[in-house]
Amino acid sequence: MSPKVGVAPLRREQIVRATIRCLARDGYAGLTMKKVARTAGVSQGILHYYFADKRAILVAALAAVTADLDRRVATAQARGSREPRTRLRALITACLRLAVEEREFWIVFVEFWGEMMHDRRLRAINAALYERMRRQIGTLIAQGIRAGTFRRVDRLQAAAVILALVDGVSLQLTFDPKAFGIATAVQFCEDALTRFLGKEAS
Amino acid sequence: MSPKVGVAPLRREQIVRATIRCLARDGYAGLTMKKVARTAGVSQGILHYYFADKRAILVAALAAVTADLDRRVATAQARGSREPRTRLRALITACLRLAVEEREFWIVFVEFWGEMMHDRRLRAINAALYERMRRQIGTLIAQGIRAGTFRRVDRLQAAAVILALVDGVSLQLTFDPKAFGIATAVQFCEDALTRFLGKEAS
DNA sequence: GGTTCTTGATTGGGCGACCAATTATCATCG
DNA sequence: CGATGATAATTGGTCGCCCAATCAAGAACC
Numbered sequence: 001m002s003p004k005v006g007v008a009p010l011r012r013e014q015i016v017r018a019t020i021r022c023l024a025r026d027g028y029a030g031l032t033m034k035k036v037a038r039t040a041g042v043s044q045g046i047l048h049y050y051f052a053d054k055r056a057i058l059v060a061a062l063a064a065v066t067a068d069l070d071r072r073v074a075t076a077q078a079r080g081s082r083e084p085r086t087r088l089r090a091l092i093t094a095c096l097r098l099a100v101e102e103r104e105f106w107i108v109f110v111e112f113w114g115e116m117m118h119d120r121r122l123r124a125i126n127a128a129l130y131e132r133m134r135r136q137i138g139t140l141i142a143q144g145i146r147a148g149t150f151r152r153v154d155r156l157q158a159a160a161v162i163l164a165l166v167d168g169v170s171l172q173l174t175f176d177p178k179a180f181g182i183a184t185a186v187q188f189c190e191d192a193l194t195r196f197l198g199k200e201a202s
Numbered sequence: 203m204s205p206k207v208g209v210a211p212l213r214r215e216q217i218v219r220a221t222i223r224c225l226a227r228d229g230y231a232g233l234t235m236k237k238v239a240r241t242a243g244v245s246q247g248i249l250h251y252y253f254a255d256k257r258a259i260l261v262a263a264l265a266a267v268t269a270d271l272d273r274r275v276a277t278a279q280a281r282g283s284r285e286p287r288t289r290l291r292a293l294i295t296a297c298l299r300l301a302v303e304e305r306e307f308w309i310v311f312v313e314f315w316g317e318m319m320h321d322r323r324l325r326a327i328n329a330a331l332y333e334r335m336r337r338q339i340g341t342l343i344a345q346g347i348r349a350g351t352f353r354r355v356d357r358l359q360a361a362a363v364i365l366a367l368v369d370g371v372s373l374q375l376t377f378d379p380k381a382f383g384i385a386t387a388v389q390f391c392e393d394a395l396t397r398f399l400g401k402e403a404s
Numbered sequence: 405g406g407t408t409c410t411t412g413a414t415t416g417g418g419c420g421a422c423c424a425a426t427t428a429t430c431a432t433c434g
Numbered sequence: 435c436g437a438t439g440a441t442a443a444t445t446g447g448t449c450g451c452c453c454a455a456t457c458a459a460g461a462a463c464c
Contacts, residue, residue: 027320130377165394175329236452
């Protein structure tokens with residue numbers, strides 16, 4: 001059934017990439033195996049050689065998108081300073097930039113939100129992503145608290161609030177791009193963050 | 203083609219209601235005219251008597267969902283006190299409660315986010331909703347500023363941030379209901395709000 | 405009795421999945 | 435090194451199904 005190893009996980013990636021492009025172009029409801037095959041430049045039959053069914057391709061697509069977000073955040077973290085405040089800002093900026101720079105990925109991500117409620121596997125992938133994010137942010141917050149930069153808060157709950165803010169702002173950025181640009185968005189998050197975590201208001 | 207007036211916009215509402223239930227149950231991709239008809243307890247043919255096509259039904263469904271949110275907010279506002287701070291809290295609570303109490307509507311709303319990016323009409327309905335919300339919140343903020351309760355902020359931008367927070371928190375509430383309940387969510391928004399708009403930290 | 409409303413069967417098309425046949429890959433061995 | 439055969443990869447066509455949309459005919463209404 002499934003190919004063994006090594007030879008061509010390239011094909012899988014190629015197919016997943018095409019799937020993401022199709023989802024971004026035509027939406028979840030408009031996704032067909034035919035379009036994916038055409039976009040990937042392969043035959044229809046091959047899709048079922050590398051994936052059990054359409055659902056499996058979608059799962060792989062969501063996994064790819066979340067992996068990309070992970071990678072972006074990790075890169076931003078690796079480059080930044082050691083200061084918790086700065087690292088936290090870098091993390092948030094990395095997330096917000098996704099919605100602007102990697103528009104295809106972000107669109108697909110939002111589309112999956114709608115389908116998660118009807119598919120356990122999609123839900124699990126998303127839950128794992130948010131779990132990782134909460135832990136990362138939580139760690140930064142804990143460091144900030146220890147360093148005296150932040151006030152004492154429940155680190156995981158604060159992380160959840162920050163994630164919520166980032167998601168919401170990204171959505172606004174997507175649906176009302178004229179309301180404010182990414183620079184303003186980052187500034188907002190920054191401001192909200194300062195006031196939410198800071199020990200004192202200006 | 204289309205029915206004149208009066209006699210049975212009941213049917214339209216009945217169909218829209220069934221559509222929303224189907225969307226919440228099976229998702230956007232799983233929506234079929236047959237299911238809608240069955241759920242509404244009518245024949246398939248009648249759907250095309252009251253609506254031009256499937257798309258028109260979906261547009262009506264989104265309109266219904268947004269109208270419900272408007273109604274909820276209006277009710278919460280009418281009941282509350284005159285104090286901007288209190289009214290703002292009531293508005294936010296009303297939005298958050300949607301995600302918990304009217305779960306079907308909220309699920310459908312999220313599903314539409316994914317499709318908006320591929321349909322102008324859906325996008326327009328959503329944009330109008332957020333426009334209204336921003337204006338309402340903006341007005342409350344302006345009152346608060348005038349009354350000296352809030353610090354001076356760009357009212358519309360602050361409104362956008364609040365909406366973003368509410369959307370994001372609602373999402374978290376949906377996907378990770380174990381992370382925190384609605385009470386905590388309201389508390390968070392309240393806290394974030396106090397620090398974001400307040401003149402001073404505790 | 406004419407208009408509005410409703411039905412359920414029909415239609416043509418596109419879907420996901422499947423598969424037999426073909427080609428490419430590559431380790432093995434003469 | 436070059437031929438060989440097994441296995442992996444790929445194709446394009448086919449299958450049955452179900453979809454949205456249509457429509458002629460009938461029912462309900464006033």
